[in-house]
Amino acid sequence: MATLSILNHDRKIFDKKYIYPVLSRRAGGLSLGINLNTNNACNWQCIYCEIPNLTRGKPESIDTKLLKEELFFWLHEITQNNFLSNHAPPDTLLKDIAFSGNGEPTAAKEFEEVINIVITAINEFKLNNLITIRLITNGSYMSDQSVQNAWSLINQTPKEVWFKIDSVDNDDIKMINQINPSLNATKKNIESCLDVSPTIIQTCVIKINGELPSKKSIDQYISFLKNYEKKLKGIHLYSLARPTEQKITTKIERLTEKELQSVADKISVLNLPISTYI
Numbered sequence: 256m257a258t259l260s261i262l263n264h265d266r267k268i269f270d271k272k273y274i275y276p277v278l279s280r281r282a283g284g285l286s287l288g289i290n291l292n293t294n295n296a297c298n299w300q301c302i303y304c305e306i307p308n309l310t311r312g313k314p315e316s317i318d319t320k321l322l323k324e325e326l327f328f329w330l331h332e333i334t335q336n337n338f339l340s341n342h343a344p345p346d347t348l349l350k351d352i353a354f355s356g357n358g359e360p361t362a363a364k365e366f367e368e369v370i371n372i373v374i375t376a377i378n379e380f381k382l383n384n385l386i387t388i389r390l391i392t393n394g395s396y397m398s399d400q401s402v403q404n405a406w407s408l409i410n411q412t413p414k415e416v417w418f419k420i421d422s423v424d425n426d427d428i429k430m431i432n433q434i435n436p437s438l439n440a441t442k443k444n445i446e447s448c449l450d451v452s453p454t455i456i457q458t459c460v461i462k463i464n465g466e467l468p469s470k471k472s473i474d475q476y477i478s479f480l481k482n483y484e485k486k487l488k489g490i491h492l493y494s495l496a497r498p499t500e501q502k503i504t505t506k507i508e509r510l511t512e513k514e515l516q517s518v519a520d521k522i523s524v525l526n527l528p529i530s531t532y533i
């Protein structure tokens with residue numbers, strides 16, 4: 256078996272279809288990921304996306320029996336076998352079970368069923384107060400009643416949504432996320448998310464054709480998030496960890512630590528904890 260590293264997020268490293276362990280800096284330890292997008296399909300097409308052969312679309316149907324078997328296999332390996340001591344740095348702990356796939360997880364029609372499987376597994380392995388259930392999402396389905404209902408089912412285990420907002424500027428959104436921007440839709444989705452879950456904004460900051468985000472773009476971002484300052488848990492700012500897998504003509508680059516910090520300093524007028532990851 257391979258050894259885990261924060262640089263290797265290959266979901267196939269341990270040869271399972273849906274469930275994969277990774278070391279996550281942002282989770283602060285081992286994260287057991289759930290990939291509901293085995294066909295590499297997403298409704299967004301971010302220019303920095305690290306998913307190879309990304310296509311626009313929804314997940315294919317999920318074999319929930321197999322997913323459950325894989326989840327139980329991994330939880331057994333991690334909590335009752337020597338997986339962590341054999342494959343992770345000393346003192347690594349399981350921190351979360353995270354919906355983090357090769358596309359948007361909430362687009363899966365089996366999302367609620369999978370949440371029920373996760374809840375069952377957490378109860379079975381007595382992990383209720385030891386880990387968090389996380390959803391890493393572009394947020395675009397958060398106001399759907401089915402997603403609301405599904406996420407509300409988690410009430411005995413800490414939960415958290417990492418909600419992607421790279422920018423609220425229309426031109427930026429078209430360029431970076433390659434979707435038709437709608438601030439009203441983003442508002443509805445973030446408000447729905449805050450109704451059912453502790454929420455952190457995750458923002459990927461990149462240099463586009465050598466330029467950092469403009470003052471206008473940062474000012475719009477601040478004024479949008481100002482509305483939700485009291486309810487949000489914080490902001491994760493990060494830049495490219497690995498090269499994009501998308502075929503793009505635009506030149507995109509990772510920020511230096513100093514550049515990312517300069518963006519963090521600008522948005523620090525928001526009364527929110529800001530963490531940077533480079």
Ligand code: SF4
Nearest residue numbers: 297299300301304358
């Ligand atoms: S939302 Fe996530 S998975 Fe979808 S294209 Fe953007 S980065 Fe890739």
